[in-house]
Amino acid sequence: MISPNLQTRLSSIARSVSSGGSHLNISFEFFPPKSEEMELSLWNSIRRLEGLNPSFVSVTYGAGGSTRERTHRTVKRILDETSLKPAAHLTCVEASRAEVDEVIREYWAAGVRHIVALRGDPPTGLQDGQYTPRADGYQNATELTAAIKRIGDFEVSVGVYPEKHPQSPSLDFDLDVLRQKVDAGATRGISQFFFEPETYLRFRDAVADAGIEIELTPGIMPVTNFKGLKRMAAACEANVPGWLAELFDGLDDDAETRKLLASAVAVEQVLELEREGVENFHFYTLNRAELVYSICRVLGVKAVSA
Known part of the structure; x- marks a missing residue:
């Protein structure tokens, strides 16, 4: 049963933002489908969210380049069949520099002008928690960023970890790496969820204090499957606060309330960040449109009329 208090809270939030409209810049992340059923779900989601006029939509690239062809095909179809601006994820693991350069040139030829450059998580190559790059490949996202900019005048986004990269010795180390990425040509940092x-x-303040000039965009992960969230959070060492666990406790068989909770948590998160001057938000959709669409509506982001 849905709590009336939750309904009241969402209605109150919606009224507080509806009068002035929305000044938020939004973007969405999708992943390439593995089956015909997933393909249908993805494209239903893309069509549903297209009208919200996002700044861009990103398409992920699987571990070890395992989704290379599917990522490229999805990005190409977005370019050909929608008004959206796709940002193609690209990693440097399990591939030579020549192979990665070929992918970059293919994206440029297809009309892609935005790449999300990531080191990536290979299916092999992690020993004792340490990443082992391929000898003939790009060693990290900094080298990959430089290669992308050398081949074409792409916009390059990179990943950032507000709670420190799980394999990094310190936040200061992460900031040094981010500075190197900016020097290589990166212009946006998209954060891991939190x-x-x-x-x-x-x-954000640490980046500014370090004198690093780059646009930062927080990554927002609306969650309805708490067990799945804990698995994802464990992989990237993102903190799952106790209050969030308490919210979802005992709701395994109550999907409707979980969706409403997810909306409330994400909306409150965005509004608090907006009060602190944040205007850009990147939503991890998990290829499902309805939850993200409803969150954007509550925040005052409405579909653009054709």
Whole structure:
């Protein structure tokens, strides 16, 4: 049963933002489908969210380049069949420099002008928690960023971790790496998901204090499957606060309330960040449109008329 208090809270939030409209810049992340059923779900989601006029949509690239062809095909179809601006994820693992350069040139030829450059998580190559790059490949996202900019005048986004990269020795080390990425040509940092706004704001302030000039965009992960969230959070060492666990406790068989909770948490998160001057938000959709669409509506982001 849905709590009336939750319904009241969402209605109150919606009224507070509806009068002035929305000044938020939004973007969405999708992943390439593995089956015909997933393909249908993805494209239903893309069509549903297209009208919200996002700044861009990103398409992920699987571990070890395992989705290379599917990523390229999805990005190409977005270019050909929608008004959206796709940003193609690209990693440097399990591929030579020549192979990666070929992918970059293919994207440029297809009309892609935005790449999300990531080191990536290979299916092999991690020993004792340490990443082992391929000898003839790009060693990291900094080298990959430089290669992308050398081949074409792409916009390049990179990943950032407000709670520190799980394989990094310190946040200061992460900041040094981010500075190198900016020097190589990166212009935007898209964050790993988090749930405490203060976590992102501390990171934003640390970047500014370090004198690093780059646009930062927080990554927002609306969650309805709490067990799945804990698995994802464990992989990237993102903190899952106790209050969030308590919210979802006992709701395994109550999908409707979980969706409403997810909306409330994400909306509150965005509004608190907006009060601190944040205007750009990247939503991890998990290829499902309805939850993200409803969150954007509550935030005052409405579909653009054709």
